[in-house]
Amino acid sequence: MAVYHLKTPISEEEIRKLKVNDVIYITGTMITARDQAHRRALEYFKQGKPLPLNLEGLAVFHCGPVVKKEGEKWIAVAAGPTTSTRMDIFEDEFIKAFKVRVVIGKGGMGKKTTDAMAKYGAVYGAFTGGAAILAAKAIKNIRSVEWLDLGTPEAMWIFEVEDFGPLVVAIDSHGNNLFLDVQKKVEENRQKIYQKLGLSL
Amino acid sequence: MEIEKIVENVAFNLLKQAVIYLPEDVKQALKKAYEEETSETGKTQLKAILDNIELAEKYQAPICQDTGTIIFYIKAGSEVKGLEKIENALINATKRATKEVPLRPNAVNPFTQKNSGDNTGRFIPFLNWEIVPGNSLELTVMPKGGGSENVCVTGMLVPGEGINGLKKFVVETVIKAGAKPCPPNILGIAMGGGTDIAIKLAKKALLRPLTEPNPDPEIAKLEKEILEAVNMTGIGPMGLGGKTTVLGVNIEYAYRHPASFPAAVAFNCWAARRASARINADGTVEYLTHKKGV
Numbered sequence: 284m285a286v287y288h289l290k291t292p293i294s295e296e297e298i299r300k301l302k303v304n305d306v307i308y309i310t311g312t313m314i315t316a317r318d319q320a321h322r323r324a325l326e327y328f329k330q331g332k333p334l335p336l337n338l339e340g341l342a343v344f345h346c347g348p349v350v351k352k353e354g355e356k357w358i359a360v361a362a363g364p365t366t367s368t369r370m371d372i373f374e375d376e377f378i379k380a381f382k383v384r385v386v387i388g389k390g391g392m393g394k395k396t397t398d399a400m401a402k403y404g405a406v407y408g409a410f411t412g413g414a415a416i417l418a419a420k421a422i423k424n425i426r427s428v429e430w431l432d433l434g435t436p437e438a439m440w441i442f443e444v445e446d447f448g449p450l451v452v453a454i455d456s457h458g459n460n461l462f463l464d465v466q467k468k469v470e471e472n473r474q475k476i477y478q479k480l481g482l483s484l
Numbered sequence: 485m486e487i488e489k490i491v492e493n494v495a496f497n498l499l500k501q502a503v504i505y506l507p508e509d510v511k512q513a514l515k516k517a518y519e520e521e522t523s524e525t526g527k528t529q530l531k532a533i534l535d536n537i538e539l540a541e542k543y544q545a546p547i548c549q550d551t552g553t554i555i556f557y558i559k560a561g562s563e564v565k566g567l568e569k570i571e572n573a574l575i576n577a578t579k580r581a582t583k584e585v586p587l588r589p590n591a592v593n594p595f596t597q598k599n600s601g602d603n604t605g606r607f608i609p610f611l612n613w614e615i616v617p618g619n620s621l622e623l624t625v626m627p628k629g630g631g632s633e634n635v636c637v638t639g640m641l642v643p644g645e646g647i648n649g650l651k652k653f654v655v656e657t658v659i660k661a662g663a664k665p666c667p668p669n670i671l672g673i674a675m676g677g678g679t680d681i682a683i684k685l686a687k688k689a690l691l692r693p694l695t696e697p698n699p700d701p702e703i704a705k706l707e708k709e710i711l712e713a714v715n716m717t718g719i720g721p722m723g724l725g726g727k728t729t730v731l732g733v734n735i736e737y738a739y740r741h742p743a744s745f746p747a748a749v750a751f752n753c754w755a756a757r758r759a760s761a762r763i764n765a766d767g768t769v770e771y772l773t774h775k776k777g778v
């Protein structure tokens with residue numbers, strides 16, 4: 284388990300060094316995107332419309348933050364991750380189209396996303412579910428918010444972050460997926476548990 | 485002061501305490517888990533949780549952005565006057581806490597999908613009443629997170645399999661839940677009654693402190709046995725692997741119909757929030773879970 288501090292824009296080379304179980308901290312720019320922002324971004328891409336900012340080398344965070352407005356300034360109050368599997372249907376296209384290098388969320392993602400990460404050079408960073416204040420405190424500045432018509436949780440928030448983490452590399456760019464590995468081990472452990480409890484399978 | 489006002493104030497304080505400060509037993513269990521976890525990755529998650537708990541206390545902010553569905557448990561002394569006003573007081577406290585703490589608005593009409601914006605709506609906050617002898621009122625609030633709620637289950641077991649059937653049911657439920665309920669979790673387990681009774685008892689069991697096993701030694705033994713078994717799954721903190729999947733198991737039961745064996749498993753996430761207070765007949769208040777008040 285190695286620890287890396289990465290600055291955006293992150294290069295493919297830096298990403299290829301990472302392996303599952305490594306821990307990363309990110310400094311720089313990240314955006315939030317849930318289901319609806321993913322869908323809209325991909326629609327823009329199909330129509331050849333530019334996004335509000337170039338995402339190459341940045342991180343995309345599955346998060347619907349709790350924010351408050353002080354004067355003209357937005358402040359992140361709580362910003363824990365949401366369940367990533369809902370974005371599985373978009374993420375491979377998203378990585379391919381925009382070249383984001385880090386996808387952040389909780390619960391992990393599936394085979395299609397894992398394959399896209401291997402092909403285009405990206406990783407999945409698991410952020411601790413529920414650790415909303417830890418995340419919010421690493422957000423030093425909300426640069427802007429786009430697509431607010433989708434509602435605050437679904438909008439695209441653009442954050443400036445400092446040492447955002449810890450993020451456990453749970454999918455690396457070499458086809459490894461920690462969540463799927465753990466699931467496999469759990470299946471193997473089931474038999475031992477049944478034995479201990481005196482149950483038959 | 486009138487009972488309605490007192491209850492509203494106390495309920496507001498309880499909501500605020502609950503979402504900002506975890507009960508001491510949960511905090512201690514997380515610290516112990518951090519010390520004992522052998523998976524390095526699992527340890528990073530427990531460390532992040534402990535850091536987050538500390539930051540929430542420091543900045544007086546909710547521990548998790550999901551401040552849950554608001555559920556109250558009320559033990560009302562039969563001699564308390566004005567019990568008919570309590571429901572209203574609890575609704576008002578919920579609205580106020582939503583604005584002032586603040587809580588995330590989490591009450592959605594299932595037909596229109598509209599969010600009421602203040603955590604109240606038909607049957608929400610939900611009130612569980614119990615009438616007991618005496619003249620005091622004990623209030624407990626459980627802000628119940630959605631991620632861990634999504635994996636709660638009831639099932640009908642085969643009566644002939646007895647307790648073995650229950651053990652299998654719990655193990656399979658935990659395996660199926662995996663990373664979803666933000667492990668480490670607390671499990672409330674109940675058997676008997678009927679489906680409604682089992683899940684109600686299971687959820688209520690989540691209120692029992694982790695330091696208090698079931699007073700019946702046979703059940704306490706079963707709690708321990710199931711705890712050890714589910715921690716052998718290797719799911720670990722946040723499903724990233726490790727030996728801390730569950731912090732504690734609390735079991736309750738009701739008698740069952742000879743032909744049915746209902747069982748239920750309720751999950752709480754590591755952000756296992758609860759707060760209680762007793763309001764005495766003279767209007768004085770004792771905070772039971774958060775002794776220092778707000």
Ligand code: SF4
Pocket residue numbers: 363412413414548549550551552628629630631632664665666753754755
């Ligand atoms: S399951 Fe619990 S800790 Fe996880 S996001 Fe929901 S309320 Fe927070």
